Amino acid sequence: MSLFSGAGGLDIGLEQAGWDVVTATDIAPDSMETLRLSQQAQIPIGKRRGTYLEHARLIARRSARACPRT
Secondary structure, three states, rough: EOOOOOOOHHHHHHHHOOOOOOOEOOOOOOHHHHHHHHHOOEEEEEOOOOOOEEEOOEEEEEOOOOOOOO
């Protein structure tokens, strides 16, 4: 679980190291939009199979609901 995710830089490093981010959240709407767009872009995780935030549920603080996946 990633709290205070910001643009997701730490999450990228953790996923490259073999961890899976299952939930990501931030209070800033711009940060949540960046995370959502990064998830949609399907950025490869380097040596691992899969893409950045592939299995993560993005949760916006204000609504306490998951951001829709597209």
